[in-house]
Amino acid sequence: xxxxxxxxxxxxxxxxxxxxxxxxxxxxxxxxxxxxxxxxxxxxxxxxxxxxxxxxxxxxxxxxxxxxxxxxxxxxxxxxxxxxxxxxxxxxxxxxx
Amino acid sequence: xxxxxxxxxxxxxxxxxxxxxxxxxxxxxxxxxxxxxxxxxxxxxxxxxxxxxxxxxxxxxxxxxxxxxxxxxxxxxxxxxxxxxxxxxxxxxxxxxxxxxxxxxxxxxxxxxxxxxxxxxxxxxxxxxxxxxxxxxxxxxxxxxxxxxx
Numbered sequence: 265x266x267x268x269x270x271x272x273x274x275x276x277x278x279x280x281x282x283x284x285x286x287x288x289x290x291x292x293x294x295x296x297x298x299x300x301x302x303x304x305x306x307x308x309x310x311x312x313x314x315x316x317x318x319x320x321x322x323x324x325x326x327x328x329x330x331x332x333x334x335x336x337x338x339x340x341x342x343x344x345x346x347x348x349x350x351x352x353x354x355x356x357x358x359x360x361x
Numbered sequence: 362x363x364x365x366x367x368x369x370x371x372x373x374x375x376x377x378x379x380x381x382x383x384x385x386x387x388x389x390x391x392x393x394x395x396x397x398x399x400x401x402x403x404x405x406x407x408x409x410x411x412x413x414x415x416x417x418x419x420x421x422x423x424x425x426x427x428x429x430x431x432x433x434x435x436x437x438x439x440x441x442x443x444x445x446x447x448x449x450x451x452x453x454x455x456x457x458x459x460x461x462x463x464x465x466x467x468x469x470x471x472x473x474x475x476x477x478x479x480x481x482x483x484x485x486x487x488x489x490x491x492x493x494x495x496x497x498x499x500x501x502x503x504x505x506x507x508x509x510x511x
Contacts, residue, residue, distance in 0.1 A: 323459065331469075
């Protein structure tokens with residue numbers, strides 16, 4: 265996962281991209297494979313949850329998303345994890361600039 | 362304990378063990394599975410919140426009037442409402458629910474996501490206020506090239 269986190273005026277804005285095909289049930293059926301897409305994404309800073317997102321197959325392929333939160337400092341580490349339908353998972357981190 | 366119940370419990374426990382990083386977070390796919398299979402927006406909202414009565418104010422939703430590529434339609438939404446959760450729905454795809462966010466005291470409602478839309482349709486964003494009311498915003502858009510193939 266690619267993560268960019270920037271702090272400005274007390275608000276941290278994060279842009280992230282998860283590499284995932286996000287195969288919908290329809291597409292998977294046509295291709296004769298099993299549907300698989302990210303079902304849950306979380307982000308934490310200092311063990312505090314800053315993003316909690318349950319998702320469906322309708323996020324774009326390689327989904328890009330942006331979110332904001334308060335209460336972090338420059339230099340803190342943001343840790344993001346996604347889990348997909350078949351149990352695959354990936355964790356990445358970045359330092360807030 | 363009956364065997365059936367015991368097995369069911371085992372599956373739930375195994376599923377919980379598979380998701381380590383969620384902490385206190387709520388996974389709506391597990392707590393409200395019916396939301397994700399609902400075919401209409403009204404049905405999905407009702408399954409999520411128990412009602413589909415919403416107040417159309419306080420939420421800003423931005424999306425293009427015409428999306429050239431239905432595979433990645435940019436959707437931005439924000440709100441100043443003190444809220445417990447935010448969810449995004451649409452009526453262009455086989456199922457209605459796109460995603461749901463659980464909020465906490467550090468959250469700011471200012472999200473950008475990219476979604477797939479199979480055809481032209483209407484987006485609905487619901488903000489569940491701490492006062493228990495549902496605030497919504499809607500936006501209809503045309504999709505030039507459907508995006509459920511990607």
